[in-house]
Amino acid sequence: MEMKLDKAKLKQLRESKAWSQSYFAEISGLSLRTIQRIEKSGIASPESVKSICATFGIQINELSVVNEHQKELAPSFSGLIKYKISSMDKKATLISFSTAFVISFILTVILIS
Incomplete structure (x- = not known):
């Protein structure tokens, strides 16, 4: 499941710390190509979003873009994401x-x- 991010805000966050894309990739644990792709398209996997948010010390909802359809389905988009991620973790643990x-x-x- 891909997530849509505010690519302008992501770039602004990175530049506000005077980080190059290479340095950002290094400290986030993502590849340079992944950072370039996310900043260009605004699309990222949940794992990449978690890494990015952890690197900046922000919540997922501060970077995610919620369209009107998603707002109707889930008033708390970040809560939904946290639920799905934790639900996936619980399922993987149970299976293991x-x-x-x-x-x-x-x-x-x-x-x-």
């Missing part, structure tokens, strides 16, 4: 633990036999 449990159970049965 379930898989580990099943493998442990199978190995135990094999070793006991």
Whole structure:
């Protein structure tokens, strides 16, 4: 799921700190090409948005663009994003633990036999 960002605000934030795109890429953990693409298109993955917001110490809703359709569907866009991300994290954790449990159970049965 791609997110639309305020590319002018992103560039303004970077330039207000006198950071080059290369330096911004380095400290955010993103590639230079990713930074260039995001600043040009305003489109980014949720993972990239999290990295960018963490680098600037801002909330996702301070950088995201919400169109009228999204406003109708979700009055708190940043809350929706946080819910989806945390929901995805919970699902991944549950799947990991379930898989580990099943493998442990199978190995135990094999070793006991």
